[in-house]
Amino acid sequence: MHEDDNLLIKGNNLLALYSLKSRYARKVRLIYIDPPYNTGNDGFLYNDRFSHASWFTFMRNRLEVARDFLSEDGLIVIHIDDNEQAYLKVLMDGIFGRENFVGDLIRKTKSTTNDAKTGFNIQHENTLIYAKDKVKIKLIGQKKTFEKYKNPDNDPNGAWKSSDPSARSGDYYFPIKNPYTGRIDYPPENRQWLFSERRLQDYIDSGKIVFRKEHSENQRGFIFKRYRSEIRSEYNLLGSLEGADNRYMNQKATKERNKLFGEVEFAYPKPESFAELIIRASTKPGDIVLDFFAGSGTTAAVAHKMERQWIAVEQMDYIRELIKTRMKKVIEGEQGGISKEVGWEGGGSFVYAELAASNSAFADRIGSAKNISTLLSIKNDMQKTGFLRYDVDMDAFDEDEFANLSLGDAKRVLMDCLDTNHLYVNLNSIGDGQFFVSNQDSAINRLFYGIAE
Numbered sequence: 158m159h160e161d162d163n164l165l166i167k168g169n170n171l172l173a174l175y176s177l178k179s180r181y182a183r184k185v186r187l188i189y190i191d192p193p194y195n196t197g198n199d200g201f202l203y204n205d206r207f208s209h210a211s212w213f214t215f216m217r218n219r220l221e222v223a224r225d226f227l228s229e230d231g232l233i234v235i236h237i238d239d240n241e242q243a244y245l246k247v248l249m250d251g252i253f254g255r256e257n258f259v260g261d262l263i264r265k266t267k268s269t270t271n272d273a274k275t276g277f278n279i280q281h282e283n284t285l286i287y288a289k290d291k292v293k294i295k296l297i298g299q300k301k302t303f304e305k306y307k308n309p310d311n312d313p314n315g316a317w318k319s320s321d322p323s324a325r326s327g328d329y330y331f332p333i334k335n336p337y338t339g340r341i342d343y344p345p346e347n348r349q350w351l352f353s354e355r356r357l358q359d360y361i362d363s364g365k366i367v368f369r370k371e372h373s374e375n376q377r378g379f380i381f382k383r384y385r386s387e388i389r390s391e392y393n394l395l396g397s398l399e400g401a402d403n404r405y406m407n408q409k410a411t412k413e414r415n416k417l418f419g420e421v422e423f424a425y426p427k428p429e430s431f432a433e434l435i436i437r438a439s440t441k442p443g444d445i446v447l448d449f450f451a452g453s454g455t456t457a458a459v460a461h462k463m464e465r466q467w468i469a470v471e472q473m474d475y476i477r478e479l480i481k482t483r484m485k486k487v488i489e490g491e492q493g494g495i496s497k498e499v500g501w502e503g504g505g506s507f508v509y510a511e512l513a514a515s516n517s518a519f520a521d522r523i524g525s526a527k528n529i530s531t532l533l534s535i536k537n538d539m540q541k542t543g544f545l546r547y548d549v550d551m552d553a554f555d556e557d558e559f560a561n562l563s564l565g566d567a568k569r570v571l572m573d574c575l576d577t578n579h580l581y582v583n584l585n586s587i588g589d590g591q592f593f594v595s596n597q598d599s600a601i602n603r604l605f606y607g608i609a610e
């Protein structure tokens with residue numbers, strides 16, 4: 158296992174973040190996440206119906222540790238909608254600092270009208286962007302095309318386009334006379350020339366300003382050239398409305414999902430084009446991109462195609478059929494999503510790992526128990542291995558009382574006895590025989606964390 162391996166991890170993201178922290182602290186350039194929006198929608202396979210307070214705590218716990226992963230010039234970008242965006246903004250202000258709020262990138266989600274009841278159709282979502290330190294970041298928008306720059310008069314200064322010689326913030330006001338036609342131009346109303354009278358002469362001598370031999374009534378008597386070589390940045394700024402375009406809508410993502418996976422049950426993936434917008438704006442090849450709400454793996458797929466290193470975490474079993482399958486296809490050169498745009502031809506690799514469960518095996522057994530006697534035998538096993546909450550005295554456990562509980566209540570009592578901190582094996586205990594971690598897994602972990610045997 159190497160420092161620069163791409164990583165796909167199955168497990169609860171809070172525990173995964175704590176497990177990854179020692180290795181990736183201050184190394185991640187971009188955290189790009191799409192958490193549950195808490196819409197109260199039961200259509201999701203994962204929980205999207207927290208109480209507001211528990212959603213807030215759930216997010217706070219994760220965002221606090223996530224911040225430690227960011228490099229000094231790192232950014233975190235989060236999808237959200239109106240249900241929680243204002244609260245998330247306040248939460249983020251608290252964790253990242255109000256001064257590090259970069260902006261809210263609007264994403265157009267749909268064009269159809271569907272809320273006839275209120276007469277108001279919400280067609281966008283929010284994308285909150287925060288920097289670890291706003292002074293140290295520089296986002297970039299779309300690459301400039303320079304198509305309009307040409308050189309019809311063989312100007313030795315190279316390609317140029319005709320440009321406005323005036324501005325509201327200009328400093329100079331004087332007449333400019335065309336020597337061929339006699340036309341006199343002044344700056345338009347409320348504007349001034351961008352150059353002084355003396356500079357005008359230099360510009361005429363160098364060919365930056367060219368008088369027209371003929372012109373129409375409404376045409377200025379001269380051309381002011383902006384040379385391609387004068388443009389310092391190859392990129393436009395990233396506009397907050399850049400995502401308000403049809404190519405970023407949900408419908409696009411659903412089509413991509415169907416093409417990749419056929420009919421699968423996975424609601425609301427994000428389109429690759431939007432992930433590309435974010436990743437291009439904030440990272441360069443080789444940078445690390447982390448997504449700990451990976452879903453169907455859009456971030457990982459796009460980061461991979463754009464030659465960024467990625468780490469993706471997802472808790473649900475569909476990680477195998479969705480993200481693993483998708484990444485294998487990407488490596489084989491899959492041509493959907495942004496592939497053509499970025500000239501993706503395949504290649505690369507990733508490492509798949511699962512957080513080793515300890516008590517979660519008990520949690521699974523409790524969950525699927527069909528009767529109280531099964532629960533009682535689970536309780537006995539739990540007592541033997543002993544990963545119980547420190548304040549639970551199992552010996553004082555009254556079996557008769559337990560037997561009289563409803564199945565649901567009995568399950569809750571047992572779940573409560575499990576120490577949830579021990580749902581996953583932590584590194585220090587990995588060598589303990591009681592966890593049944595294979596020697597091979599143990600060795601991989603030591604390698605991963607750089608620990609000598």
Ligand SMILES: C[S@@+](CC[C@H](N)C(=O)[O-])C[C@H]1O[C@@H](n2cnc3c(N)ncnc32)[C@H](O)[C@@H]1O
Pocket residue numbers: 168169170171191192193203204425426427428449450451452453454455456470471472473
């Ligand atoms: C909105 S989806 C992300 C969709 C993704 N952007 C895409 O394009 O496919 C949120 C994902 O976060 C996962 N998730 C929610 N809570 C989690 C947790 N505690 N640990 C790990 N994953 C979690 C859910 O299972 C779900 O797959």
